Amino acid sequence: MSGTSHQSTMSVLSSQEWDAISWVLLDMDGTLLDLCFDDTFWRVGLPNQYAEAKNIERVQAEAHINRIGKEWYGQLEWYCIDFWSEQLGFDIRPAKSTLAHLIGFRAGALAFLKWLRHSGRHVILATNAHPDSIALKDTRTDLCRWVDVVLDAHAAGAPKESPDYWQWLQEKTGFLPERTLFIDDNDHILDAAKAAGIRHLVGVHTPNSQAPAKPSRYPAFDHFQELYPVSI
Ligand SMILES: [Mg+2]
Known part of the structure; x- marks a missing residue:
């Protein structure tokens, strides 16, 4: 057994x-x-989408997201989909959904x-x-x-x-x-x-x-x- x-x-x-x-x-x-889903979303999925939306290098997109993340870490905003959507200028929900198979x-x-x-x-x-x-x-x-x-x-x-x-x-x-x-x-x-x-x-x-x-x-x-x- x-x-x-x-x-x-x-x-x-x-x-x-x-x-x-x-x-x-x-x-x-x-x-x-x-946490594989969340880590992949924040480290790969979201930076990719932001880079594409703003037509910037992926490394710049990643740095921008990390900067916001550091500033708001541990606060309610950090966990808020609406806050991140406002900060990045697009609804982040679809980017989450495309990775849903990792949940x-x-x-x-x-x-x-x-x-x-x-x-x-x-x-x-x-x-x-x-x-x-x-x-x-x-x-x-x-x-x-x-x-x-x-x-x-x-x-x-x-x-x-x-x-x-x-x-x-x-x-x-x-x-x-x-x-x-x-x-x-x-x-x-x-x-x-x-x-x-x-x-x-x-x-x-x-x-x-x-x-x-x-x-x-x-x-x-x-x-x-x-x-x-x-x-x-
Ligand atoms: Mg947890």
Whole structure:
């Protein structure tokens, strides 16, 4: 049985820890879904389209996009399709759609979502993604059917990097911080969740299946089977 090897190794979270978790907050891009899509869009798809639209060299297009990205990183604008469309002078949605074949779950994510659903816990998609990005990804993966509610940063009016997002989420869901798990591939966002009092925090080693693993300052995993006892 293939699950046996996973049972013999330590889970990132023990059965005892799982017993103490009633709310599970999940990031989308790089956590449930493969960041390969987003990385390809920002590094290849969008610079190509901008270069074509402005009739400039690709390297110039890339530099321009990186400049805007650096200035707005970690702010709600950085995650906003409308902001980027305004900045670049065209709707960036079609460029996303042309890469939609790259959208997919990370290893073991769907099985994990099914397990969570059967476990009876509250499951919340906590993402900075723009609602149109969520919709595009849901069309490809049917992701949203496995969560109780989607609570995105645009609805909150603040990104997950901000304490305002966590206060809003707490008011929306009534989660008890000491009984809550949050999983995210961004350590800075995990820091913000920690500051908001969330007890169980887990990072991701391989947000992009096509890129090398990265370290995290938090307990982290690659395949979702490392996260929970398979036998439960
Ligand atoms: Mg992420």
